[in-house]
Amino acid sequence: MPELAEVEYFKRVWEPAEGSKVIGASANLDKRIFRDIDNDEFPNCLIGTHFEQSLRSGKQLCFLFSSTHWLGLHMGMTGRLKLSDDRSEDFKYDYLTLFLEGHRRLVFQDPRLFGKVLYHNSRKAPKWWSCLPGELTSDSFTYEQMDAYLSRRPKSVIKSLLLDQGGFPGIGNWMADEILWRSRIAPFVRVGDIGTQKRKELFQKIKEVCFDALAVIADGWKRPPNEWLFNHRWKDKGICPKTNKELVREKIGGRTACWSPTWQTYR
DNA sequence: CTATTTGTTTATCC
DNA sequence: AGGATAAACAAATA
Numbered sequence A: 001m002p003e004l005a006e007v008e009y010f011k012r013v014w015e016p017a018e019g020s021k022v023i024g025a026s027a028n029l030d031k032r033i034f035r036d037i038d039n040d041e042f043p044n045c046l047i048g049t050h051f052e053q054s055l056r057s058g059k060q061l062c063f064l065f066s067s068t069h070w071l072g073l074h075m076g077m078t079g080r081l082k083l084s085d086d087r088s089e090d091f092k093y094d095y096l097t098l099f100l101e102g103h104r105r106l107v108f109q110d111p112r113l114f115g116k117v118l119y120h121n122s123r124k125a126p127k128w129w130s131c132l133p134g135e136l137t138s139d140s141f142t143y144e145q146m147d148a149y150l151s152r153r154p155k156s157v158i159k160s161l162l163l164d165q166g167g168f169p170g171i172g173n174w175m176a177d178e179i180l181w182r183s184r185i186a187p188f189v190r191v192g193d194i195g196t197q198k199r200k201e202l203f204q205k206i207k208e209v210c211f212d213a214l215a216v217i218a219d220g221w222k223r224p225p226n227e228w229l230f231n232h233r234w235k236d237k238g239i240c241p242k243t244n245k246e247l248v249r250e251k252i253g254g255r256t257a258c259w260s261p262t263w264q265t266y267r
Numbered sequence B: 001c002t003a004t005t006t007g008t009t010t011a012t013c014c
Numbered sequence C: 001a002g003g004a005t006a007a008a009c010a011a012a013t014a
Helices: A004-017 A143-151 A158-162 A173-183 A196-218
Strands: A022-027 A051-057 A060-065 A069-074 A080-085 A094-100 A104-109 A116-121 A248-252 A255-259
Touching (some): A173 A196, A173 A255
Antiparallel strands (some): A051 A060
16 A cells, blocks of 8 residues: 555654664564565664664655665555554564653554565765655656656656556556546546656646645645545545546556546547 | 465566 | 566555
């Protein structure tokens, strides 16, 4: 589930514990989420450090401990972060726990294990953190950049391309459907068939959906308004808020796309 | 029992 | 070489 705004939400779950000292650590290292951990000392190497900074880029999270300990977390499909206290009882799927002074715990849980834990100890930021593409919400993501990216992939199906983290970091399945719905583009359209005017609209809607998602979900995980596609897309016989006609769900590029055929008429 | 899942990586084909 | 596509990953849920 976690896309841009959900990941930002999880970042803010841990953030209030910044400044705390780590006094214990436990990890189920046989779980798949630790497949890229190559440091034999992990997670004990974090004991004694101070939790300093919470960072996010696209769907990637990075937490910095005592200036040199970089902990990367990716939520995969079912990952979530908790800030637990002594009264918390549900430990199922808690595969990484950092015990803090003051009886609090930083917890990463991930039932489906598609998530990933990364760790690096050095003054300099590791490559998995420093080499990520710029944020879609930043001014550095320009129409020209997007246009060039699309032009290199004329044969791609637009829905699939929007899920490409190299070009559109943070976008996931629901955001991609929301963007195409707001742009009135059918999900199976080939990128080369999208003209300049429509590309400009697409660019605006990408920005809009990113900002909307952050405002609603990253900030307290509020329920999105019914004017979005969001609240209708998972329901059987869901109704398009624009046309009051039934939405359609179909597999495109291996993922379920939800769209409104009478509204998304750009083919 | 079968089908499905809001993500990424890898293999394979073009 | 680089892009397009499908399968694999794991486990819960319907």
